[in-house]
Amino acid sequence: MSKKLFTEYPEQDERQYYDRLVALAKERMDNLFKNAERALRDTHAKTHGSVKATLDIFDIDEDAIKSELGKRASLTAAQLSAISIKQGLLAKPKQYPVWLRFANGRTKVEKDYVSDTRSMAVKIIGVEGERLTQSHESKTQDIIVQNAEIFFIKTIRDYYGFFSAVVESEQAALKWLLLHPLQFLALNTITAPAPQSLLTERYWSGSASALGLNPDFDASQTGVVPVEYPAVVKYAFTPVSAEPPHNRIPFQSRPGIPTFPLSDRAKALGLDKNQPDNYYREELIQSLAKPDAQYCWDFGIQFQTSPDMSIDDPTIVWKESESPFFTVGRLTVKHQFIDSQKQNNFSENLQFYPWNGLAVHRPVGALNRIRSLVYPVVAEYRHNKPGQAYQEPTGDETF
Numbered sequence: 582m583s584k585k586l587f588t589e590y591p592e593q594d595e596r597q598y599y600d601r602l603v604a605l606a607k608e609r610m611d612n613l614f615k616n617a618e619r620a621l622r623d624t625h626a627k628t629h630g631s632v633k634a635t636l637d638i639f640d641i642d643e644d645a646i647k648s649e650l651g652k653r654a655s656l657t658a659a660q661l662s663a664i665s666i667k668q669g670l671l672a673k674p675k676q677y678p679v680w681l682r683f684a685n686g687r688t689k690v691e692k693d694y695v696s697d698t699r700s701m702a703v704k705i706i707g708v709e710g711e712r713l714t715q716s717h718e719s720k721t722q723d724i725i726v727q728n729a730e731i732f733f734i735k736t737i738r739d740y741y742g743f744f745s746a747v748v749e750s751e752q753a754a755l756k757w758l759l760l761h762p763l764q765f766l767a768l769n770t771i772t773a774p775a776p777q778s779l780l781t782e783r784y785w786s787g788s789a790s791a792l793g794l795n796p797d798f799d800a801s802q803t804g805v806v807p808v809e810y811p812a813v814v815k816y817a818f819t820p821v822s823a824e825p826p827h828n829r830i831p832f833q834s835r836p837g838i839p840t841f842p843l844s845d846r847a848k849a850l851g852l853d854k855n856q857p858d859n860y861y862r863e864e865l866i867q868s869l870a871k872p873d874a875q876y877c878w879d880f881g882i883q884f885q886t887s888p889d890m891s892i893d894d895p896t897i898v899w900k901e902s903e904s905p906f907f908t909v910g911r912l913t914v915k916h917q918f919i920d921s922q923k924q925n926n927f928s929e930n931l932q933f934y935p936w937n938g939l940a941v942h943r944p945v946g947a948l949n950r951i952r953s954l955v956y957p958v959v960a961e962y963r964h965n966k967p968g969q970a971y972q973e974p975t976g977d978e979t980f
Contacts, residue, residue: 584888586654588809589945592893595804598741599954605741606958609748613689620966621929623959625684625700627691629779629862630919631928632869633976634679636705636880638910643667646907653904654886664812665793666882669710669941670722671909678976679912680704682931683779683865686727686772688747692858694838694846696772699861700727701784701818702933703912706976713943714800715936715953717960718973722938724816726784729771732895733764737947767896773842777833778864780876780914786816788935788952789885789892791943804950813885813892813945815899817906818878827877827911835860866920874916881906893947924980932960932971 584590606623614620643666651661667673685691686698708722734740739761746757758765776782792812802808821827837850847854868874886904891897934956935944944952964971 585807585809586656586660586885586888587811587813588807588888589803589813589892589947590807591804592737592947595737595947595950598737602741602744602951602954603958605744605748606955607962609744610959610962612748614962614966618967619929620963621690622684622963624688625686625702626689627685627687628925628928629683629685629859630865631924631931632681632683632865632914632919633917634681634912634914636677636679636703636910636912638671638673638675638677638880639908640674641667641671641909649905649907650884650886654884660811663793666812666909668793669939670705670708671882672710677708678706680706680931680974680976680978681914682928682933683861685861692847692852692854693860694775694835694850694852694858696769696775696842696846698727698729698772699776699779699782700725701779701782702726702931703818704931704933704974706974708939710939710941713936713938713940715934715957716938717932717934717957717971718937721973722942723933723935724786724938725933725935726786726816726818728774728776728782728784730785730787730898731767731771732787732948733767733771734948735764735894735896737951739764740948740951764896769842774832775835775838775846777835778868779861780865780868781820781830781833783820783832784818784878787895788944788948789813789815789946790935790949791941791945792882793941794943803945808945810943810945814882815885817881817883818912819881819906821877821879821911823875823877823913827879829879866918869914869917869919872916874914876914878912879906879908880910880912881908883907892945895946895948921980927974927978927980930964930969930971931974932964934960 682702684700703724705722746753791810792814820830839849883906890899936953
């Protein structure tokens with residue numbers, strides 16, 4: 582079957598996995614935290630810190646972007662005309678308060694030199710508009726990004742297989758990966774980099790989101806039949822210098838980290854394996870404590886320009902040579918102190934969810950359909966464990 586642009590496709594019999602995944606998520610949380618006083622997240626468990634930021638949405642030159650898009654994608658004049666970039670979060674120039682949560686990607690708290698992805702969860706506050714029914718907040722837009730362009734699981738069936746193995750044991754998870762060498766290779770590739778600072782790292786959404794909905798859109802049909810959107814994009818936050826012309830900051834590795842993947846990183850760094858390694862939290866605290874601290878990222882959107890840039894298979898890279906990111910805003914972090922226990926508690930309590938936000942930015946693709954099932958299970962478990970009611974952040978919090 583030839584695939585169409587801006588269209589998400591169901592997997593064969595995918596809905597048979599939905600209830601199983603919910604049950605697995607509950608079992609996983611019980612295995613990890615049933616006897617604990619407090620429950621962490623089942624992935625991205627180690628929080629480095631929560632940081633205040635601002636997001637400036639620019640006055641977007643929609644005509645220029647659509648002109649460039651028309652050169653790169655096989656779109657009819659009607660399709661191109663139907664694309665509206667200036668809507669939702671991107672509707673008009675505006676500055677939004679933001680909370681960021683920086684974390685490691687693993688399912689348990691590890692030393693920071695251990696190979697892993699690093700995530701930046703972005704909660705944009707004061708966003709008005711019609712919301713997704715799955716939203717747990719009333720005026721926020723969540724964007725979850727990590728320092729990898731892809732995810733390592735190809736399909737919902739594979740996700741269920743890997744997740745089942747993880748719930749069983751670490752040995753079972755390793756066995757599953759060995760039996761799926763391409764996905765094992767993808768996992769090793771995305772977890773190998775060890776950035777010098779999370780404040781100068783580049784982050785991608787990996788999964789895609791709609792940019793607008795068609796008049797006949799029916800949410801009940803997703804995961805059942807192919808569903809088309811006016812446009813589909815991915816997000817990225819690219820580190821740039823704080824001063825004009827805001828040149829891009831290249832990747833830099835944590836000092837002392839060896840380049841050979843199987844090296845003993847603790848030994849190379851001269852660290853005791855029995856002692857904690859909280860390099861990223863300490864680096865965040867020290868960097869932001871400087872009075873002149875200022876860090877910036879260009880906020881960009883990347884359009885699907887070919888059906889080969891899969892929406893449903895997140896292991897496929899959307900090459901920037903085929904579809905560049907268009908800068909639509911800038912995220913800025915300035916001097917602040919982030920090391921109070923009260924702020925640490927606030928950070929752990931924050932709930933980030935790709936489906937928390939505006940309907941026009943609806944998450945699409947297989948990975949996001951899974952997230953709509955699993956994330957609420959984990960969030961409910963976390964907040965019920967200490968009996969702490971969740972409160973939507975306002976951006977005015979002080980610690």
